[in-house]
Amino acid sequence: MGHGHRRGPHMTETLDLYGAFPRLSEAQLTELSPHGEHRAVLPGHVLFREGEPTTEFIVVLAGKVAMVEGHGPDEQTIAVHGPRRFLGELSLLTGQAGFLTAVVREPGEVLAVPAEQVRALVTRDPALGDLILRAYLARRSLLIGLGAGFRIIGSRYSADCRRLREFAARNRLPHRWIDLEEDETAGTLLRELRIPPEDTPVVIWRGDKVLRNPTVGELAKAIGLPAPVPGDRVRDLVIVGAGPAGLAAAVYGASEGLTTVVLDAVAAGGQAGTSSRIENYLGFPSGLSGAELAERAVIQAHKFGAALTIPAKATGLRPANGFYGVLLEDGDTVRGHAVIIATGARYRKLEVPELEKYEGSGVYYAATPFELRMCDRSPVVIVGGGNSAGQAALYLSKSASSVHMIVRGEDVRASMSRYLADELDRTPGIEIKHNTEVRELIGDGTLKGVRVYDKRAGEFLEIPTRAMFVFIGAVPHTDWLEGTVPLDDRGFVITGQSTAWNAQLPLESDHLGVFAVGDVRSGSVKRVASAVGEGAMAVRLVHERFTPGNRQRRP
16 A cells, blocks of 8 residues: 655645644743653654554654654655644544654654643633644645545445445545546455455555444544443433534533533534535634534534544434433433434435436535545536535536536525625636426436426536536434424424423423424524524523423423
8 A cells, every 4th residue: 555755845844834834932832841741752763653542742842753654664754843843633632543653753852742731721822722723624634635544445336435435524534535446456455455346345544454344433433533422321411413503512511511422423514514615604704614613613512521422323312210312323322411402404315317326426415525526627517506506616616627507496596695696606617507407317327417407498408427416405314303302394393382381492392401403493594603503502591491490390
């Protein structure tokens, strides 16, 4: 798997792209110094290794330290740090295992500060905290762009391969996909490892750890994502779903002293986490990506002590003896006195023949950096006329040769924010086809085009494309709640309907102490800002539910 030393000019220690490699000031070093240990280091000394938890924040005081992938004869140099540079990346703040190894290149001295001490310091020093967070977010993006981390080897036609790649992309885990259909060396490697084709996809981690068609849970465990929470403890608050609403509830719940655990089946960020750009979120005038919003919120929740477990798929909700049990797919049960349902919604599917045949090999429901790379200099089709479709069109237009938007209505301004519609008009390469519907997918296992019907002209058109993105609304993730809490006719959770015998609070279901927030709640405003607001409000209502006068209403 080695490719020799890789050290491009954009990764040298003299440049600082996007704030990824800043130097600490003398004042910041003085502040950090009493909390850490000064160590002399020699060439070849390994400060931490990929695949292991990073427990120390290390600053180079003298000498040079290289960040390498695949430490050994075939290692690849990612970056070299000199004096006043700090090592590591986002995994130090999120509790994941590291994706790189730190090796001393030139003799010198380092300052090693326990990670817990750094987390405490950055809360007291916003300037230092912002500097570290910006650098770590930028470094994670660089690692993803370089294809560092683990390897996924499999066929583009494999649903299991798509499952692993989607999990890695949604969780922003640095990795590289090696396509068996295109990379001739991949087949040779599998033969060397004595892995038959039926055992693919395989994941290779740290050069020697091989997982054969693992579940996402097995992959998460192998690369050091936080382990599932024990099932015997009763927590104050269990939050199901780690989208904006769930993460907001986690931050406010944990910061107010509630023992808080967050469960999600796929990734932090929910549907918003797949958004390439959120332009109208308060406080970010230049916009931010859904992934960045999720990463910042996860770090914030961790700072206050919330436990986040991914993947953890909820399969049921059961009241028992003064608390609730959230049943998980792996057979475990997480217990809490209060539950906040924040499972959001999933994208609605087009009603066209053989749609499932092309899902993952031409039909997609999110526009992330993973899809952006796949659409390089190729035409794409986007189905839908809402904000998600508009954001995806702008994002994909950076890479695609052309973008065709298929919209059933007469004007996207009827369903899209004005700023997005105006931006679409100004962006070259984007064509909006109004009064048009997709009727057929064309291909032979891999998408090659779509056949659309122009209702106004009364004619069919064929648009060549290898990628169609569908953004036509959503259905709630409430299958696991059927028969437990009342749902409306579309499957959303009904809240706040008090009766003479059941005094519900706002956002509360008929099971007192069980709240629903964000997209999953019936009647909610489907916007990121409102979801965050509901998540914060729900924590206030949890306190109100369990005040002394209301405790008799617990399950």
